[in-house]
Amino acid sequence: MIDLHLHTTASDGRLSPSSLVARAAAAGLTVVSVTDHDTTAGLEEAGRAAGASGIRLVSGIEITAVEAGQDVHVLGYFFDPADPRLSDFLRVQRADRVRRVHEIAERLRAMGCAIDTQPLIAQGSGAGASVGRPHVADALVTAGHAADRADAFDRLIGRGRPAFVPRKGASTAEVVSVIRVAGGIASLAHPGLTQRDDLLRSLAASGLAALEARHSDHDAVTETRYRDLAAQYGLAVSGGSDFHGDNSHHAAGLGTITLPAEDFAALQERVA
Ligand code: AMP
Ligand code: ZN
Ligand code: FE
Numbered sequence: 341m342i343d344l345h346l347h348t349t350a351s352d353g354r355l356s357p358s359s360l361v362a363r364a365a366a367a368g369l370t371v372v373s374v375t376d377h378d379t380t381a382g383l384e385e386a387g388r389a390a391g392a393s394g395i396r397l398v399s400g401i402e403i404t405a406v407e408a409g410q411d412v413h414v415l416g417y418f419f420d421p422a423d424p425r426l427s428d429f430l431r432v433q434r435a436d437r438v439r440r441v442h443e444i445a446e447r448l449r450a451m452g453c454a455i456d457t458q459p460l461i462a463q464g465s466g467a468g469a470s471v472g473r474p475h476v477a478d479a480l481v482t483a484g485h486a487a488d489r490a491d492a493f494d495r496l497i498g499r500g501r502p503a504f505v506p507r508k509g510a511s512t513a514e515v516v517s518v519i520r521v522a523g524g525i526a527s528l529a530h531p532g533l534t535q536r537d538d539l540l541r542s543l544a545a546s547g548l549a550a551l552e553a554r555h556s557d558h559d560a561v562t563e564t565r566y567r568d569l570a571a572q573y574g575l576a577v578s579g580g581s582d583f584h585g586d587n588s589h590h591a592a593g594l595g596t597i598t599l600p601a602e603d604f605a606a607l608q609e610r611v612a
């Protein structure tokens with residue numbers, strides 16, 4: 341069983357890379373990819389744990405691109421995590437995450453929802469890990485301003501809510517290019533959530549390799565729709581649970597949303 345979309349404490353997941361991999365192996369997964377937001381910091385520990393559990397780890401990442409103020413998540417696979425051009429790019433991405441967290445915290449403070457930014461800055465500046473709105477949400481819960489992460493997003497920090505601050509950064513095509521420069525392939529994450537099908541034609545021409553048709557937040561109709569669009573644009577299909585921990589916003593448990601082996605084989609063939 342294959343799951344190519346998993347998060348750890350290197351970004352906004354609840355489990356450490358080694359705990360996640362051990363849980364994945366126990367759930368029956370045999371090929372996994374750790375795809376933390378804008379960081380590869382969890383891959384080394386995850387790789388050691390995968391070796392110990394006898395399962396395969398594919399190098400992975402989920403990079404946030406920006407299109408007209410909207411976030412577009414791009415998954416990267418099979419790249420060299422040590423590629424210096426990728427590392428430099430990701431350092432800039434993470435610095436913008438820290439900037440954004442400061443701005444969000446300032447808005448929250450002005451609204452009477454002050455949070456302790458110390459743990460956020462520690463997360464965003466330590467050992468290559470990345471910080472994001474889920475950490476802000478946790479701080480809001482700790483400070484008593486929100487019931488849980490979902491409540492914080494729904495009322496305060498989600499897109500269109502009062503403390504929302506847009507990201508700045510590279511376009512989707514630029515992100516695809518960085519992943520390819522590092523020897524990897526790019527897949528458009530959860531296209532059914534992002535709803536930017538207007539970009540598909542030009543992204544396919546810019547070297548996008550796949551669409552994440554299979555995802556915990558895609559129903560059967562949505563999966564079929566993106567399988568058909570992938571075929572239409574000559575793209576492969578990727579997939580995974582987007583697991584962030586138990587009782588997290590993507591509700592699928594480990595081992596419940598998996599990528600068929602024939603899709604994985606076709607995806608692997610795209611690697612140069
Ligand atoms: P950021 O990377 O800072 O833009 O934060 C986006 C992250 O927040 C993504 O990993 C999403 O999976 C997560 N997220 C988005 N909406 C929610 C929600 N309603 N509850 C919890 N996490 C969310
Ligand atoms: Zn996340
Ligand atoms: Fe995502």
Ligand code: FE
Binds near residue numbers: 582
């Ligand atoms: Fe994700």
